[in-house]
Amino acid sequence: DTEVTQTPKHLVMxxxxxxxxxxxQHMGHRAMYWYKQKAKKPPELMFVYSYEKLSINESVPSRxxxxxxxxxxxxxxxxALQPEDSALYLCASSQVRGGTEKLFFGSGTQLSVL
Amino acid sequence: DAKTTQPPSMDCAExxxxxxxxxxxxxxxxEYVYWYRQIHSQGPQYIIxxxxxxxxxxMASLIITEDRKSSTLILPHATLRDxxxxxCIVPRYGGATNKLIFGTGTLLAVQP
Numbered sequence: 001d002t003e004v005t006q007t008p009k010h011l012v013m014x015x016x017x018x019x020x021x022x023x024x025q026h027m028g029h030r031a032m033y034w035y036k037q038k039a040k041k042p043p044e045l046m047f048v049y050s051y052e053k054l055s056i057n058e059s060v061p062s063r064x065x066x067x068x069x070x071x072x073x074x075x076x077x078x079x080a081l082q083p084e085d086s087a088l089y090l091c092a093s094s095q096v097r098g099g100t101e102k103l104f105f106g107s108g109t110q111l112s113v114l
Numbered sequence: 115d116a117k118t119t120q121p122p123s124m125d126c127a128e129x130x131x132x133x134x135x136x137x138x139x140x141x142x143x144x145e146y147v148y149w150y151r152q153i154h155s156q157g158p159q160y161i162i163x164x165x166x167x168x169x170x171x172x173m174a175s176l177i178i179t180e181d182r183k184s185s186t187l188i189l190p191h192a193t194l195r196d197x198x199x200x201x202c203i204v205p206r207y208g209g210a211t212n213k214l215i216f217g218t219g220t221l222l223a224v225q226p
C-alpha cells in the first residue's frame with residue numbers, strides 16, 4: 001500500500017463553521033506533512049509532524065490546528081476560516097532511506113470558504 | 115538555503131526527449147537535488163533524486179554537473195501524460211526532518 005488517503009475530497013464551509021480534514025497512510029512513515037496550494041501556485045508548507053510530534057510550524061494562523069493522533073493519521077482542524085483560505089490542502093508522508101527522504105502525497109482536499 | 119531556478123514553461127513533442135534544466139548554484143556539498151512533478155488536480159509525485167552522480171530510474175534520468183550547480187531532468191520519450199509542472203527542489207534541514215519547499219517549477223507541455 002503506497003497511498004496517502006485524504007478525506008473529504010471536496011469541502012465547502014462557512015466562515016463560522018468548524019470542520020476537519022483527515023489524512024491516513026499505512027506505509028509506516030513517521031513524518032507527515034500539511035501543504036496548502038492556491039490555484040496556479042506551488043504548494044506551501046504548513047506543518048510537519050515527526051514521530052507524532054509537531055516538528056515544524058511555518059507561522060500558520062491559529063485558525064488552522066493540526067493533530068497527529070497516531071503514526072498513521074493526521075488531521076487538520078479548521079475554525080473561523082476566511083475566504084482567502086480557500087485552496088487545495090495536501091497531505092504527505094515521508095520515507096527516509098539512506099539519509100534521503102521521499103515524500104508521498106495524497107490527492108488533496110479542495111476547500112472552499114464562503 | 116539552496117534556492118533553485120527553473121524556466122517557467124517548456125514545450126516538447128510527443129515521443130521526443132524532454133530536458134528540464136534547474137540551477138542550484140548555492141547548493142551545499144551534502145545537499146541532494148530532488149525532482150517532483152504535479153499533474154493537474156493531483157498531488158505532487160516523486161520522480162528522482164541525486165547527490166553528485168547521474169541517476170536513472172523507470173521514470174527519468176537526472177544529470178548533475180560536476181560542480182553541482184545545475185542539473186537536468188530527462189524524460190527520454192515524453193508522452194501526453196507527462197504534461198505537468200516539474201519541481202526541482204533542494205530540501206532544507208528543519209531539525210527533525212527536511213523541509214521540502216516548492217519553487218515555481220516548470221510547466222512542461224507535451225504536444226501531440
